[in-house]
Amino acid sequence: MSLIVMKFGGSSVGDAERMKRVAKRIVERKQAGHSCVVVVSAMGDTTDDLIDLSKQIYDGAPPAREMDMLLTTGEQVSVALLSMAIHNLGEQAVSYTGWQSGIFTEDVHGKARITDIQPARVLNALEQGNVVIVAGFQGMTEAGEITTLGRGGSDTTAVALAAAIKADLCEIYTDVDGIYSTDPRIVKVARKLNEISYDEMLELANLGAAVLHPRAVEYAKNYNVTLVVRSSFTNNEGTNVKEEAVMEQGIVVRGIAYDKNVARVSILGVPEKPGQLAKVFMALAEVQVDVDIIVQSGVLNGSADFSFTTTLADREKALDAIESIRGEIGFREVTSEVNMVKVSIVGAGMVSTPGVAATMFKVISDLGISISLVSTSEIKVSCVIENSNLTEVIQSLHTAYGLDTTEQAFVGGPQDRR
Amino acid sequence: MSLIVMKFGGSSVGDAERMKRVAKRIVERKQAGHSCVVVVSAMGDTTDDLIDLSKQIYDGAPPAREMDMLLTTGEQVSVALLSMAIHNLGEQAVSYTGWQSGIFTEDVHGKARITDIQPARVLNALEQGNVVIVAGFQGMTEAGEITTLGRGGSDTTAVALAAAIKADLCEIYTDVDGIYSTDPRIVKVARKLNEISYDEMLELANLGAAVLHPRAVEYAKNYNVTLVVRSSFTNNEGTNVKEEAVMEQGIVVRGIAYDKNVARVSILGVPEKPGQLAKVFMALAEVQVDVDIIVQSGVLNGSADFSFTTTLADREKALDAIESIRGEIGFREVTSEVNMVKVSIVGAGMVSTPGVAATMFKVISDLGISISLVSTSEIKVSCVIENSNLTEVIQSLHTAYGLDTTEQAFVGGPQDRR
Numbered sequence: 001m002s003l004i005v006m007k008f009g010g011s012s013v014g015d016a017e018r019m020k021r022v023a024k025r026i027v028e029r030k031q032a033g034h035s036c037v038v039v040v041s042a043m044g045d046t047t048d049d050l051i052d053l054s055k056q057i058y059d060g061a062p063p064a065r066e067m068d069m070l071l072t073t074g075e076q077v078s079v080a081l082l083s084m085a086i087h088n089l090g091e092q093a094v095s096y097t098g099w100q101s102g103i104f105t106e107d108v109h110g111k112a113r114i115t116d117i118q119p120a121r122v123l124n125a126l127e128q129g130n131v132v133i134v135a136g137f138q139g140m141t142e143a144g145e146i147t148t149l150g151r152g153g154s155d156t157t158a159v160a161l162a163a164a165i166k167a168d169l170c171e172i173y174t175d176v177d178g179i180y181s182t183d184p185r186i187v188k189v190a191r192k193l194n195e196i197s198y199d200e201m202l203e204l205a206n207l208g209a210a211v212l213h214p215r216a217v218e219y220a221k222n223y224n225v226t227l228v229v230r231s232s233f234t235n236n237e238g239t240n241v242k243e244e245a246v247m248e249q250g251i252v253v254r255g256i257a258y259d260k261n262v263a264r265v266s267i268l269g270v271p272e273k274p275g276q277l278a279k280v281f282m283a284l285a286e287v288q289v290d291v292d293i294i295v296q297s298g299v300l301n302g303s304a305d306f307s308f309t310t311t312l313a314d315r316e317k318a319l320d321a322i323e324s325i326r327g328e329i330g331f332r333e334v335t336s337e338v339n340m341v342k343v344s345i346v347g348a349g350m351v352s353t354p355g356v357a358a359t360m361f362k363v364i365s366d367l368g369i370s371i372s373l374v375s376t377s378e379i380k381v382s383c384v385i386e387n388s389n390l391t392e393v394i395q396s397l398h399t400a401y402g403l404d405t406t407e408q409a410f411v412g413g414p415q416d417r418r
Numbered sequence: 419m420s421l422i423v424m425k426f427g428g429s430s431v432g433d434a435e436r437m438k439r440v441a442k443r444i445v446e447r448k449q450a451g452h453s454c455v456v457v458v459s460a461m462g463d464t465t466d467d468l469i470d471l472s473k474q475i476y477d478g479a480p481p482a483r484e485m486d487m488l489l490t491t492g493e494q495v496s497v498a499l500l501s502m503a504i505h506n507l508g509e510q511a512v513s514y515t516g517w518q519s520g521i522f523t524e525d526v527h528g529k530a531r532i533t534d535i536q537p538a539r540v541l542n543a544l545e546q547g548n549v550v551i552v553a554g555f556q557g558m559t560e561a562g563e564i565t566t567l568g569r570g571g572s573d574t575t576a577v578a579l580a581a582a583i584k585a586d587l588c589e590i591y592t593d594v595d596g597i598y599s600t601d602p603r604i605v606k607v608a609r610k611l612n613e614i615s616y617d618e619m620l621e622l623a624n625l626g627a628a629v630l631h632p633r634a635v636e637y638a639k640n641y642n643v644t645l646v647v648r649s650s651f652t653n654n655e656g657t658n659v660k661e662e663a664v665m666e667q668g669i670v671v672r673g674i675a676y677d678k679n680v681a682r683v684s685i686l687g688v689p690e691k692p693g694q695l696a697k698v699f700m701a702l703a704e705v706q707v708d709v710d711i712i713v714q715s716g717v718l719n720g721s722a723d724f725s726f727t728t729t730l731a732d733r734e735k736a737l738d739a740i741e742s743i744r745g746e747i748g749f750r751e752v753t754s755e756v757n758m759v760k761v762s763i764v765g766a767g768m769v770s771t772p773g774v775a776a777t778m779f780k781v782i783s784d785l786g787i788s789i790s791l792v793s794t795s796e797i798k799v800s801c802v803i804e805n806s807n808l809t810e811v812i813q814s815l816h817t818a819y820g821l822d823t824t825e826q827a828f829v830g831g832p833q834d835r836r
Contacts, residue, residue: 016471016474016475019475020475050495053434053495053499054498054499054502056434057434057437057438057499057502057503057506058502058503058505058506059506062502062505063501063502063505065512066498066499066501066502066505066513067498067502069494069497069498069501069513069515070494070495070498070499070502072494073491073494073495073498076487076488076490076491076494077468077471077488077491079487080472080484080485080487080488080491081471081472081475081484081488083481083484083487084472084475084476084480084481084484084485084488085475085476087476087480087481087484088475088476088477094483095484095487097487097564100562100564121562144518144539146515146518
């Protein structure tokens, strides 16, 4: 008999029918002898509907404190209804808001971090034989103010709660039946991973894999919570996310991620003198441009070229910031490119296996495609290329690293991100 | 500068436009120099929509605890949006749920009574210059369970909060612009009352006047909170409800109420022996039939007739209960009548003015209408008559007691009852 935290996202409880299906799943788990704590998000479009309401009332961005008061009702509705659905199946259940579950956060609205969990009430209710249903995405400050955790908040609630009650497992139910070696919509022979390490998952999550929120993975890593990502629609085994993940024989790359939200900015003909690079990136930091990969070319005839990537939304802001220091820097030209994509290979074994990056470069150049920027870390290599080449690059890399499988991937509807 | 509690019902905040109008009204009050605490109900049909959702999930009556978790989200949405609407007008506001406002209740779900209010947080927020918006209809038990107060709950929240913070005034905003001498939809010349005493208001509220909930009036009486009932759509002065209300010269009846939810049950030919009446009403109490007026006729030839009134919904249950003790009692016949109405005159001065009841009986009999049952208390007389005669009876009584006025009544939309 295990103590399990189960997390269901908004689309898994999008209407009464889905709510009942989730309840059935929980009751099966309970009747198999497990103690279950369930974390649930707001139903389907509830959050968007509430945001729409607020827009009818307030011109601009409403006060964040009141927005949290408003949005947290969405999860409260979900937990109450899910508890009813479980009662309807003849099992005992009790629903709690974030504050009732003892989830304390920083005094910040809209994206608070969990500071402490006091799980006495949850544990007590479990001991009395209840399924305990906890509202995800929300908490309370020491002063009794209601807060929300921001994007990926319900994942974080689930993981933090699992750590606090020392759960054996934290199951994240979603629309896909696990973590894949790459996006199964692009590569038909993508393989579902049985295991992946926290670090690899973190890289994949940050590099564009949308199934788990990076903050939740970080939390799981820090508290050593074993995560299982699995489908809320099938009984397929999911993917275990844990400290040490076993690599299959001969496989060194665990997964391939991509991110289309990339723009490249290049500053050409920058006269070489100390501190030029610092000036540019100070100017960008001042206007809060999100900078990812940075590359400086070699110096030629006393002048150099810089390139960096940023998000599509920040591109204009970046260009304006650089123009504003043209006199100070004295560069020749600033250019930018969109329609780029960042393709990344991730694998914990890379660091001890020579030639992994070289293989990536060779695969891409064999396709006749040029690499615009490169960035590496201990467990990943990222290349920025033209968007139009994405599919063939990912397919070729997938094959080259021995990831192709013969099984058919299960892909569900739109993914839960809250 | 006064400290004012303002209460707005669900139809007053039924959509974004109404919400904004209410916010404007509050800001005017605040800018006139008053400190304002606002109690608000769930928007329009929100509660019904949530109940519908629960019916899709649960077969039968859902667990009351979870129902309270579900329904209290309605007021939380209202307070957050109303606070935003006030911010949008440039004033400071802060919204609180029931538990955040320190409203403690009994450990009962669906119809808890307020046991204590700890208003430190509300007072603190007021001191900092905020309009404080409190969710009506809800509270928390000592153990941190969320509860609701049942019908008329938001009125009760407002009055109890006014008592706890020693407010100068508790304004109940509604769809009519005060308490009327009778229903202005029936009597065009009904007069709006400037003042009414708690006891009179209690009788009127219990006798069918839907503007204020009896429990709220009782609370106001016990804590001597001055209530003002006024329109949320006009600036007309409302009706003051207080301990001692001044009567106009020559007027002894304050108001005329009616209640159509009346059925008469008669048990005829009951053999006279001790305890017969007790047996009947014990049997009715056992099946929780709500009994109002009870009349026993004189004994004739060793047998008597009993009559009583009950609600339309309880009539069948009452007849069944009586049939079930036919053998024990030995009555000849049991009959029932629907299409009845109870008309009541209310006035604190009645007790010291002879002939008030006699006038009522005479007015009704002069119309050629027979009175089915009569009941009296110190400050009211009720007569049960046939429904079809309601309008002419009320109009005639209104004139006979000198209540007709020449002013036009303002009547709004459907009334708020929560």
